[in-house]
Amino acid sequence: MKFDPMKGWMPVINSFHGGKFFQAIGEDFNALERGADVISADVLDAWFDPSPRVISKLTNYLPFLLRTSPPVYACGLVEVIARTRGVPKASILAGGGSSDLIFTCLPHLIGRGQKAIVLDPMYCEYSHIFEKVIGAELMRFPLYEEAQFRIDADRLRSFAKKEQPALVAIVNPNSPTGQHWPREDLIEFIDSLSANTWVVVDETYVEYVGGDQSIEGEASRRENVIVLKSMSKVYALSGLRVGYMVANPSVIEKLAPWMPPWAVSLPAQAAAVEALSDTDYYQERYRETHKLREAFACELRRIGQVTVYSSCANFLLVGVLERAQCIVERMRSSNVFVRNCDSMSERFDDRFLRIAVKSAAQNKAIAAALRDAL
Secondary structure, eight states: OEEETTTEEEOOOSOOOOOTHHHHHOTTSTTGGGGGGOEETTSOOOSSOOOHHHHHHHHHHHHHHHHSOOOGGGHHHHHHHHHHHTOOGGGEEEESSHHHHHHHHGGGTOOTTOEEEEEESOOHHHHHIIIIIIOOEEEEEEOOGGGTTOOOHHHHHHHHHHHOOSEEEEESSOTTTOOOOOHHHHHHHHHHSOTTSEEEEEOTTGGGTOGGGOOHHHHHHOSSEEEEEESSTTTTOGGGOOEEEEEOHHHHHHHGGGSOTTOSOHHHHHHHHHHHTOHHHHHHHHHHHHHHHHHHHHHHHTTOSEEEOOOSSSEEEEEESSOHHHHHHHHHTTTEEOEEGGGGOGGGTTOEEEEEOOOHHHHHHHHHHHHHHO
16 A cells, blocks of 8 residues: 555555665756766666667667657567577567566466466566456465575475466566576476466576576477566666567467557667677676676675575675665665565565675675665
8 A cells, every 4th residue: 555645545556666766866867967876776777888889879870769760569679589599580579678568468368366376586567467457366486585595396386286377477587586497497397387377487687697598499389488588687778678578479479469569669679689789798797797796795794684695697685684674764875775675575574685786886885885774
């Protein structure tokens, strides 16, 4: 519930996200220079800039890209994705970020009252749309702290066999836990399900563990598997909103009519094409991210009073002994923004933070702010 001064207590309609950092910059965009003084570790935007090829394309052609209508259904971008990922064009549907695809497509897979399984904890967009938008019966599969929040495959198989869901949604690597389910184990789990059960796999962070861990190829061949890909976090394109779905052509044919023809802007399409073409640049950034994350984790562990969990992506899950929300609010006074994880699982019970990996200097500032807050 949320309180409206004019209407009193009202139900929450919109999905909860972090991103409170923009309030310190100014949501009217009149003081964007303040962004240099704000550390936005409450969202998982890349710490690095987009490829120089992306910057060059946007800089050189920005007036044209801003005033011109884009190709419908991002047809050129889809061709590049197909060539880069090795999947048929007919298996790809582009959208304005993964959230666009989630809200546009998932309501056409299952309906009110049908069962949907999500991991607990997991990125809360899925639980929101299943429970609050579609009205499905949400089944939460618990991941346990003592197991480092890793997936117990046998237990998940048994859970799915018992509940017989219409859909299973998995974020892999998972946010906020930072844990990755190896490709072979995930495929084995999919094989254990009924062919009538949809499996939606969100691979927003999979490039951090390696493109060979993606199951895009499997999704293009199977009729019950959908892979969602965001280009925000691993390509440093969060502000442009571009993503895509990979599924069997028969599934894409079913869902494509619901996607607007200009869902992806022209600047976003041009930027995404350049990003997909500069593999070497991004692979180097991922290697740097792993080094930054491990150094950051060591820095946080030296503080004491916190538990830092292992991660394979661009963020860390941190357990705290006192109320997480109090720590979040104290750190904001230093213009350092981190996320209380409660929206991703009630079981977190105001005891966990998710902190994005940033540059070396910013990571030190985050650690200092956390130390002061404790």
